[in-house]
Amino acid sequence: MKKKNLIELDILRIICCLVVVVLIHIPNNYGYTFYVDFSTYTGYLFHTLGINNSMSAFVFISGFSLFLSKNNRNLNSPTKIGQFLKKRFLRIFPLYWIALTIYFIIFPYFETSFIYGVAHVFGLQIFFAPLGGDPIWTIWFIGIIVLYYLIFIFLSYLDSLKKIIPAAIIIEGIFVALNLLFGIVEYRFFQYYNFFILGIIIAKFYTSNEFEKLKEKLLSKNKNGFIFLALIIALVCLPVYFLTANLAYTYLNAQHGTPHIVFLVMQQAGFFEIAIAVILMNLIAVLFIMSSLSILYLVKRLLFRIFKEKSVQKIFSTLGYTTFGVYLFHRPLLILFSEIITRIFNINLFTKANLWIVLLFVPFIFLGSYFVQRIVDWGVAWCVAFPTRKKTDMTIEADPIAS
Incomplete structure (x- = not known):
């Protein structure tokens, strides 16, 4: 299987982006809070687990896609590391700096010291938080991605899982020590x-x-072997997902009246209580990723039977390409939309009857983000090519949210 055929990754990225925009931010800040019409358990499934599962999936896809590229493996020389950093820098930071500028303007109530502001500029806000202050909404995600990419450089040099896994554990231990000793990370x-x-x-x-070898063995027995395997994984993981979700909800609510791990920490819950909560939430996210990718693989195979493969790939790869911009700019775009609808047309977007107006704007968030991203990528490509006046290939793999 070639990387270009893994459109299930793009579809999952798109779904997760929609979860963040439609199920998290719109009912919380920019439209009717439709969760009041549902039970608390339904809100937990779609809101609490929605954000946890989506962000976990974004990060998983990022790590998977990075290592999937041959150019990103064995970064064992200054040249390779330089190329990796340059590509990641050009993909992330120009668009991020635009978003950061906008966020500083529209959210001026974030009290940030000069030093912590500089940390934001370089995407190091998560490293210096919480000592430095609270990272800015939404774009805090860039802060963890930057740290993960720096860690990836070291892990890519290791040639086996026997080295990668222990090294990853040691690195996490170092960051735990930094948190405990200095109050950072x-x-x-x-x-x-x-x-x-x-x-x-x-x-x-x-x-x-x-x-x-496993793939050849599986396909030699049945040419639809991967379809059956994906179906089995989905049928096993989905019921276990809901059972585990129900267990976590029952346990966390019974103990502390909240399913949010952050609130458990704030309540100073015991170590073992927090550990159990973390294990349950991580297991739920893993089951979500496994079942989602299995189902989306089946959806992909079905779409390939109905439509031309190239057309399907182009549609989802284009939508997947926009997700980084959608993630960065959906708040500013929703605020702009809200101001126009509220002030010019005098429509209250927080009523149940007008929720459809906000939802109707979601496709335009993708469209607007696509054009912003294309313009920025074109500008970056032109700047890189300008010194030699040669045409530069700036085909950029999806990063953070686009990995």
Whole structure:
């Protein structure tokens, strides 16, 4: 299987982006809070687990996609490391700096010291938080991705899982020590770190000779072997997902009246209580990723039977390409939309009857983000090519959210 055929990764990225925008931010800040119409358990399934599963999936896809690229493996020379950093820098920071500027303007109530502001500029806010202050909404995610990429440089040099896994554990231990001793490295670094490592581990196996042998053996017995395997995984993981979700909800609510791990920490819950909560939430996220990718693989195979493969790939790869911009700019775009609708047309977007107006704007967030991203990528490509006046290939793999 070639990387271009893994459109299930793009579809999952798109779904997770929609979860963040439609199920998290719109009902919380920019439209009717439709969760009041549902039970608390339904809100837990879609809201609490929605954000946890989506961000975990983003990070998993990032680690998986990074290691999947041959150019990113064995970064064992200054030249290779320089090329890796340059590509990641050009993909992330120009668009991020635009978003950061906008966020500083529209959210001026973030009290940030000069030094912590500089940390934001370089994407190091998560490293210096919570001592430095609270990372800015939404774009805090860039802070963990930057740290994960720096860690990836070291892990890519290791040639086996026997080295990668212990090294990843030692690195996490070092960051734990930094948190305990100096009050730096925010909790979200630890919350999603293992999913980044899991993505690397799965990609390592996926690109190994052992997987090739397994694939040949499976396909030799049945040409639809992967379809049956995906179906089995989905049928097993989905029921276990809901059972584990129910267990976590029952346990966390019974003990502390909240399913949020952050609130457990704030309540100073016991170590073992927090550990159990973390294990349950991580297990739920893993089951979500496994079942989602299995189902989306089946969806992909179905779409390939109905439509031309190239057309399907182009549609989802284009939408997947926009997710980084959607993640960065959905708040500013929703605020702009809200101001126009509220002030010019005098429509209250927080009523149940007008929720559809906000939802109707979601496709335009993708469209607007696509054009912003294309313009920025074109500008970056032109700047890189300008010194030699040669045409530069700036085909950029999806990063953070786009990995």
